[in-house]
Amino acid sequence: MSFDPAAIPLALYLHFPWCVQKCPYCDFNSHSLRGTMPEDAYVAALIRDLDFELAQPEPRPISSIFMGGGTPSLFSGRAIGRVLDAFAARLHFAPDIEITLEANPGTVDAGNFRDYRAAGVNRLSIGVQSLNDAMLKRLGRIHGHGDVVKTVDIARRAGFDNLNLDLMYALPQQTEAEATADLRAAIRLAPEHLSYYQLTLEPNTAFAAQPPPLPDDDSAWTMQLAGQALLADAGYVQYEVSAYATAGRQCRHNRNYWQFGDYLGIGAGAHGKRTFADGIERRARHKLPRSFQAGAGSVDAIQEQRRLDAAELPFEFVMNALRLNEGFTAGLLESRTGLPFAALAGTLSALAAKGLVEHVDGHHRPTSLGRAHLNTLVAEFL
16 A cells, blocks of 8 residues: 555635625635725735645645635736736645636626736636526626626636536525526536535525425425436536536546545635645634634634544544445555555455445445435445
8 A cells, every 4th residue: 555645636725705795505614795895905814824824844745726705707807917927936736727716697897807817816716606697696696697698708717618507406485497497508608617505504594494395305306316427418418416517527626526636725714635654734723714814824723623533534434435426545644544454355345335335447336226325325435
């Protein structure tokens, strides 16, 4: 068995915590913007935070960057360019680096999109959620169908040839016909990638406190199956639980998460994972923007830091790797965790006997039944 931390891919996640308003279903670290955006101060805090992180030197190239939120597209192209320039001066960017920025159709500016592209952003992830105006209103979104179409057009005119659209199904009072129509409308926009996932009620959200009327489980399952068939017919290949892409357009940044790669987490509430010779470390920054900015550049920005125990690694690994339709190889397990395959072999055999996983062409992967019960499957490794 070979275990070389320096051979594990490294990505970078940057968190931009502000939104125009908080959506009732959202459990991400996002905060409604009150007053003027502290753009320059937050950019400076991100740079200080990276300098603190690099107290532990990092010679590996950065394979991908994902700027998430919140709503990163609230920040100007000048600010995003300043961030990327400062980070490129401190890190080695891979020649073919994928750089994604999340954008909300309600916060789009053509000039900013051109500036994002000029700064090096080469992939946009657009938070559509629905193209039905009634559904968008129920979700508390600030945009409409027309804004989505306009955003995609602006992105194309700015030179972006790699777009993801986020779309949800099983929305409040949504019918199966409405879910199918929504997906067809998204496909007509011809994005290279679609994230298609079910609305769920997450703890500590407005929807969890006052649940809206949602489709029942059977209807949601029918929507999912119909959506998968529609996406396949349109040329999108499912490669992860909720991710579909045209040829060559899988999200490299997210694949790095699912393959248990490493990533630096910079910004308010950002999580990171780094592998060292003596173990795997996870860090999380303070969620509140004010607390993060006050501590950025020092240990005061860190809310949580811990080393993973060997006993945690099987669950941590499969929780990610089994989200992929292709699953994982024994070699990937060993190279990303240092564990021998024997640590998982017994559980995998038991799950195979239940028809939940299979071993095909060297890959251990969930069956169609296993993908339908993925949480139950993964819990077997606890």
